[in-house]
Amino acid sequence: MRKDNFIIFLGTGTSTGVPVLSCNCEICRSKHEKDKRLRTSAFVQINNTRIIIDIGPDFRQQLLRSEIDDFDAILITHGHRDHIAGLDEVRAFNYIRNKRIDIYTRKDVADAIRTEFPYIFDPKGYKGPPQINLHIINQDPFTIGNIEITPVEVMHGKMPISGFKMGNLCYVTDANLIPEESMNLMRDCGTLVLNALRTRPHPTHFSLEEAIEVAKKLNPSQCYFTHISHFMGFHDEINAGLPNKMQLAHDMLCIEI
Ligand SMILES: [Zn+2]
Ligand SMILES: [Zn+2]
Incomplete structure (x- = not known):
């Protein structure tokens, strides 16, 4: 039974996913389910409002395996392919649920979507493109259904x-x-989800x-790391060495929030 307010990690992998195509490293050859990571995305339910965060190339497979058959809106963190490439899949919800999909994101991401998916915005050409409503957000809190959402600006390299x-x-x-x-907005929260790519430093990811x-500075009650590459190591080994209240997330993990 799922709880009232929860998050499901639909994917916890970096942009390539894990296993990485054609890689023969021991992580990519692992048979352990927790070492297999689709691209980073999450489903959040709070007060009966259901949100998808990011819609990467694995979106269809992610919804099928988690048996999510409806949601209220999509939030997109940024315009990189591993976070928007699944947008075409919302057509299923247009057809079956007979509704347009509300997408909330920054202006620069909306611009990226217009560039990457020009047929969505082409009124004459393409038959049956995804039907979406793009809502541009800034730093101000906004409401979807019964959830108030506060954007928290963070840096991804220079972006x-x-x-x-x-x-x-x-x-x-x-x-x-x-x-x-942004640190001040997130201090002492209940659940923190934070990206952690690998053990070695990287120019644009923690x-x-x-x-x-x-995570130590923010002091949440519990912290889960996501957007993980095959260079992180085996899930269970890394997890065993983490500080108290911190864990690696894995695909399909569902936790109460
Ligand atoms: Zn990414
Ligand atoms: Zn590998």
Whole structure:
């Protein structure tokens, strides 16, 4: 039984997913389910409102395996392919649920969607494109259904992107720096989801060590790391060495928030 307010990690992998195509490393050859990671995405339910965060190339498979057959809106953190490539799949919800899909994101991401999916916005050409409503967000809180959502700006290399705070949950992916004002928004929250790519440093994503440092500063009740590459190591081994209240997320993990 799923709880009232929860998050399901639909995917916890970096942009390539794990296993990486054609890679023969021991992580990619692992038979353990927790070492297999689709692209990073999550389903959040709070007060009966259902949100998808990011819609990457594995979206269809993710909804099928988690048996999610409807949702109220999609939040998109940034415009990189591993976070928007599944947009065409919303057509199923247009047909079956007979509704347009509400998407909330920054202006630069909306621009990326217009560039990457021009047929969605072509009134004459393409038959049956995805039907979406693009809602542009800034730094101000906004409401979807019964959830108030506060955008939390974080840095992904030189690019500002969105994290989100909703209820007791703070969700940040693809960051390598969190400005002080954003840190202040997330301190002492219930559940923190934070990206941690691998053990070695990376120019645009937190390493595990950096993510642990940020998590210690934010002091959530529980912290889960996501957007993980095959260079992280085996899920169970890394997890066993993490500080108290911190864990690696894995695909299909469902936790109460
Ligand atoms: Zn990413
Ligand atoms: Zn590998």
